[in-house]
Amino acid sequence: MFCWQIKRYRLFYSKWSKQFLTAIADLILRLNKESGMHSTTLLRSAITLLVLYMLSACETPANQDDLVNQNNTLKTELQSAKQKIESLSAEKRQLQADNSELERVKSVISTEKESRFNESIELRTSVRKFVQQRIAASKDFLLQGNLLDYIGGELLDRAELEPRLGTLVDLANPVPRKGILEGATGYFVNLTSLTVNVLRPINDDYLVVWKSPLLTTQKTGNSFLRFPTSVNIEAGDVIAYTFDTGDVLNFDRGTGNTRFSSKDFLLGGIIKTSSLKGASEKRAYSLGVYAILD
Structure with a gap:
């Protein structure tokens, strides 16, 4: 019975120290009332439990100090972490x-x-438009005043009618100086469409460096056909004219040096001088171009 009581008191010690001390005091009171071997055993058990409690009491402050220090350290680290987060x-x-x-x-x-x-674009556009208008007006003035440079044969009605269609190369009137080509002209006996080519001499042959879009005459007799854009030309360039119909031009023999080809010239193509016909006939046509030369 007493052993069971000791176990019960030890259970109290493991859970609640105050209850444990109360149990030891109660056990000692019992010893005053008991005698014999059982009382001696009970006394030893009480002393053993008391010593264990005292030892645990001695260890508890150290453990508590460690826990307090750890708690303080954690609080400090937590505060530092909060400050870093902030x-x-x-x-x-x-x-x-x-x-x-x-x-x-x-x-x-x-x-x-x-x-x-946007302002810069509008300004440049306005200035460019103004300059283009002034240039166009200046060209119209030069044209109407017959002040543009003319390159080609005399514009007049000639003796014979040319029945063939193809390309006429005017070797008698090469470009004398570099400048800007503005348009073509001719004396036409019938309405027609034509293409103007600029040939640049390479040794004894010619390179097609520019080709106009298809131009259509609006009247017979002298007719001026303006190019959509101005064209740079160099001294020595030769002008060629390609027609898609015949019976539109008159010519004279023995006064010019216009050659003939039945083929249409391709841009970038090489024209062999030996392939051109009509050298012996020395034909002259009423065809030419207007330009502004240096």
């Missing part, structure tokens, strides 16, 4: 604010740049 959060907010400001500035600069770019 600092990083503040830095993040500042970076977000800086980024927002940079995006705002970027948007403003982009808008200003686009505005200046």
Whole structure:
């Protein structure tokens, strides 16, 4: 019975120290009432339990100090971590604010740049349009005043009618100086369409360096056909005219040096002088071009 009581008191000790001390006091009171071997055994058990409690009591403060120190260390680390988190959060907010400001500035600069770019385009377009209008007016003035440079045969009605269609190469009137080609002209007995070619001499042959779009006459007699764009020409260039119909031009023999080819010339193609016919006939046609020469 007493052993069972000791076990019960030890259970109390393991759970609650205050109850354990109360149990030991109660056991000692019992010893005062008991005698014999059982009382001696009970006394030894009480002393053993008391010693164990005292030892545990001696160890408890050290364990408590360690726990307190660890708790304080953890609190310090937690406080430091909180401060770092707050600092990083503040830095993040500042970076977000800086980024927002940079995006705002970027948007403003982009808008200003686009505005200046559009203004520059409008200004250049207006200036270019004005200059083009002035150039066109100047060309019209030169044309109407018969002040453009003319390269070609005399514009008059001639003796014989040319029945063939093909390409006429005017070797009698090469370009005398470099300049800008503006348009073609001729004396036509019938309405027709033609293409003008610029041939550049390469040794004894010719290279087709420019070819006009198809031009259509609007009247018979003298007719001027303006090119859509001005064309640069060099000294020594030769002009060739390709017709898609015959019976549109008159010619004279023995006064010129116009050669004939039944083929249409291709841009970038090489024209062999030996392939051109009519050298012995020395034909002259009422064809030519207007240019502004240096």
